Amino acid sequence: MTTQFPVTNEGADGTTGPAPVDTSTPLLEIHDLEISFTTGSGEVQAVRGADLTVYPGQSVAIVGESGSGKSTTAAAIIDLLPGTGKITGGSIRFDGRELVGAPRAEKEALRGRAIGLVPQDPMSNLNPVWRIGTQVEEALKANGFKGSKADLRARVAEVLAEAGLPDAARRSRQYPHEFSGGMRQRALIGIGLAARPQLLIADEPTSALDVTVQRQILDHLEGMTRDLGTALLFITHDLGLAAERAEHLLVMFKGKVVESGPAREILADPRHPYTQRLVASAPSLASRRIQTAHVHGEESPELLAHHADEPPAAGPATVVETKNLSKVFQIRGPRPGSSTDFTAVDDVSFTLGRGRTLAIVGESGSGKSTVANMVLGLLEPTSGSVEFDGVDLASLNAKEAFAFRRRVQPVFQNPYGSLDPMFSIFRSIEEPLRLHSVGSAKEREARVRELLDMVSLPQSAMRRFPNELSGGQRQRIAIARALALKPEVIVLDEAVSALDVLVQAQVLDLLGDLQTELGLSYLFITHDLAVVRQIADDVVVMQNGKVVEQATTDEVFDSPREQYTRDLLAAIPGAGLVGDEIAG
Amino acid sequence: MLWYLGRRLLQVIPVFLGATLLLYAMVFLRPGDPVAALGGERGLPESVQEQIRADYNLDQPFIVQYLLFLRGVVTLDFGVDFRGREITEVIANAFPVTIQLALMALVIEAVFGIGFGLFAGMRKGGIFDGTALVISLLFIAVPTFVVGFVMQIVVGVQLGWLPVSAGRDPDFVSLLMPALVLAAVSFAYVLRLTRTSVAENLSADYVRTARARGLNRSQVTGRHVLRNSLIPVVTFLGADIGALMSGAIITEGIFNINGVGGTLYDAIIRGESVTVVSLTTVLVLVYIGANLLVDLLYAALDPRIRYA
Numbered sequence: 001m002t003t004q005f006p007v008t009n010e011g012a013d014g015t016t017g018p019a020p021v022d023t024s025t026p027l028l029e030i031h032d033l034e035i036s037f038t039t040g041s042g043e044v045q046a047v048r049g050a051d052l053t054v055y056p057g058q059s060v061a062i063v064g065e066s067g068s069g070k071s072t073t074a075a076a077i078i079d080l081l082p083g084t085g086k087i088t089g090g091s092i093r094f095d096g097r098e099l100v101g102a103p104r105a106e107k108e109a110l111r112g113r114a115i116g117l118v119p120q121d122p123m124s125n126l127n128p129v130w131r132i133g134t135q136v137e138e139a140l141k142a143n144g145f146k147g148s149k150a151d152l153r154a155r156v157a158e159v160l161a162e163a164g165l166p167d168a169a170r171r172s173r174q175y176p177h178e179f180s181g182g183m184r185q186r187a188l189i190g191i192g193l194a195a196r197p198q199l200l201i202a203d204e205p206t207s208a209l210d211v212t213v214q215r216q217i218l219d220h221l222e223g224m225t226r227d228l229g230t231a232l233l234f235i236t237h238d239l240g241l242a243a244e245r246a247e248h249l250l251v252m253f254k255g256k257v258v259e260s261g262p263a264r265e266i267l268a269d270p271r272h273p274y275t276q277r278l279v280a281s282a283p284s285l286a287s288r289r290i291q292t293a294h295v296h297g298e299e300s301p302e303l304l305a306h307h308a309d310e311p312p313a314a315g316p317a318t319v320v321e322t323k324n325l326s327k328v329f330q331i332r333g334p335r336p337g338s339s340t341d342f343t344a345v346d347d348v349s350f351t352l353g354r355g356r357t358l359a360i361v362g363e364s365g366s367g368k369s370t371v372a373n374m375v376l377g378l379l380e381p382t383s384g385s386v387e388f389d390g391v392d393l394a395s396l397n398a399k400e401a402f403a404f405r406r407r408v409q410p411v412f413q414n415p416y417g418s419l420d421p422m423f424s425i426f427r428s429i430e431e432p433l434r435l436h437s438v439g440s441a442k443e444r445e446a447r448v449r450e451l452l453d454m455v456s457l458p459q460s461a462m463r464r465f466p467n468e469l470s471g472g473q474r475q476r477i478a479i480a481r482a483l484a485l486k487p488e489v490i491v492l493d494e495a496v497s498a499l500d501v502l503v504q505a506q507v508l509d510l511l512g513d514l515q516t517e518l519g520l521s522y523l524f525i526t527h528d529l530a531v532v533r534q535i536a537d538d539v540v541v542m543q544n545g546k547v548v549e550q551a552t553t554d555e556v557f558d559s560p561r562e563q564y565t566r567d568l569l570a571a572i573p574g575a576g577l578v579g580d581e582i583a584g
Numbered sequence: 585m586l587w588y589l590g591r592r593l594l595q596v597i598p599v600f601l602g603a604t605l606l607l608y609a610m611v612f613l614r615p616g617d618p619v620a621a622l623g624g625e626r627g628l629p630e631s632v633q634e635q636i637r638a639d640y641n642l643d644q645p646f647i648v649q650y651l652l653f654l655r656g657v658v659t660l661d662f663g664v665d666f667r668g669r670e671i672t673e674v675i676a677n678a679f680p681v682t683i684q685l686a687l688m689a690l691v692i693e694a695v696f697g698i699g700f701g702l703f704a705g706m707r708k709g710g711i712f713d714g715t716a717l718v719i720s721l722l723f724i725a726v727p728t729f730v731v732g733f734v735m736q737i738v739v740g741v742q743l744g745w746l747p748v749s750a751g752r753d754p755d756f757v758s759l760l761m762p763a764l765v766l767a768a769v770s771f772a773y774v775l776r777l778t779r780t781s782v783a784e785n786l787s788a789d790y791v792r793t794a795r796a797r798g799l800n801r802s803q804v805t806g807r808h809v810l811r812n813s814l815i816p817v818v819t820f821l822g823a824d825i826g827a828l829m830s831g832a833i834i835t836e837g838i839f840n841i842n843g844v845g846g847t848l849y850d851a852i853i854r855g856e857s858v859t860v861v862s863l864t865t866v867l868v869l870v871y872i873g874a875n876l877l878v879d880l881l882y883a884a885l886d887p888r889i890r891y892a
Binding site: 111117126128 | 787788789790791792793794795796797798799800803807808811812815885886887888
């Protein structure tokens, strides 16, 4: 089914027939590629002179933060640049053929047949109104599948089964919304490889999935491309993941490839300053508790010892305690009046010590955000209690509840969504102060300035609006707003999950500094164990609403008791590489 | 699904009762005495007026009149109007032509609105798109009767392409111009809705992914852009069926068609509450039916929607 194109870059020698897989001639060769977008304020160059080479059967990863041009480069290969993007210079040669400036039909013919794509977000990349099988069928038919309807159906099931979808024949009759994220991504992988392309572009294929699912999917993708001899161009923001999954690594920064080489070499010996920073801050590669290091100026190994010395029982006083917390939601059934109970949180008890950080870890659907909402007093527990400073939240009257809100503040995952776009930064930070009638207008303004200093933002940011700021800056604003009322506890619900690695490291540093400075206690909700290691003192691991493991961070990382925790730990990308680094 | 359908049909009952009660009250409360007005300038003798009031139960209190009307609905016997015609017959005479007119308008606005909208949305910002937007704005801004009269003069009189008015028992050709006029405003809305929806869907991730798996432009447009874009358009078209039927009143007036519009207008002038309420009730039922149809179509177009 693969289409062979004559290899012309070495000069046609007149041979015909099936060409043997030649691993010395590049399959894809990008040279000096330049891409720009037209915006209201003129041309913006997204890619400035990128070079990259993929040999047949090779796996290459492009690493970079958002805006580095990695996805744009990949989109250019298959001529699917979004919006106003266009190639302004350079060349893309695929299998010896120049693609820049090639007729549309020619590029269209390559898509699917010679170059497959596994897109980023499985939730939005399948058309919700067509059955999964229909969408696989399309891919087969568009790429020259000839055969009867029954053959086609059999082949669809085969493609899905190959991608690791159980019960594929039945599943192919279902719609995307009946699939979980992982299953959708499997279907998309199946579609991407359906026509047996020579190159598969996987653009952040698992960023939207839970870590354990992520690993299964990547394992499968790796196995399939290896068996089929497909070259893999893997795009990710996660250096650990890239190093673990690809032979060859390319680091992109501001539209340029700044470093390129074998994955392990780059990890061990990063040359470019950007790569060095990336390696240093990647949470999955080198993770130690941040906060105390700032206070004592200790090196990491000493720090570990320091923490081990601390007897956890003799820790500081408790600020938040939950006792047998449960939350049951009623889900409306198909018939009027019928409903089923869904237990989101089941008998969860933990304590958050004053000045400490407790991480609640779990995959999506584990109930961790529901716990956060109950601690914040935004959701009423079905049974059990949340005690703040020894007082049960359920016993508070309206006035006391209002006062309680000053002492516990949230920071949410998406800084794009949690800041009102119509509010200036000043208004956003000042709002809680005004709401609780704190100080005069002048005092409030002084407090906002002080808060901006605390989160290391210039005071001039006050007059700006959220859309003028970057994601990291917005999250700093959200933190400043949470700090406005001088709370004792901050609930951080996936607060750094949406940020690029470097920005994430900065925000985590900031949180650590603020904690020592202000004696804050953090309830840190996350799915990312690598981050937990950097910030948390204690860890609660949740699965399906229940607590499966509860211990200090070091205990959980060094000697996890439960299988589920071990699975989560093993799923941290690059976890295996750290051991090598230390050993070597 | 059956539960949903059953529940929706049950909902018809309170809507029907509420609508008829309101309508009946409004007609009852209108100023003036319809029976006194029957005799014109000189007026009818008092005894005759009394007789008519008794015959039509107009001497009964409001609630009794309303209950009598409800009994008529249940037994499908609405009684007779002041001219002695069976009201069921009046309905049967008035509705077919209006339904034909409304359906013709619906087809016109759907075909041209979706077609032009798709074309405009595919090339958003292009010349066709700009022209379509300006023209549709014109249709929305200019009142229906102006469009009607202009069409009559230009297409009917000057060009002579279509008959100027329809008259009694109109055929397809003579209904064509009224249908075009009736469709004009909704056509503009359908065009704009389709255009926005298509333009939005074109940049959807699954469209890009569909192209990445090798589908060509027409396949992507037909299978992935159009179907998804039609979901909001179908909602609008369904709700528009009812609006077209009541909106036909003006158009029927311009083109001299004896449909629901004309009949209803006459009945209101004469104060025949039963006729008015009966005709309007049928319109209400058409609205409800159209909405139910839309919801079912919606589920057919979008498998994510399951009625629970």
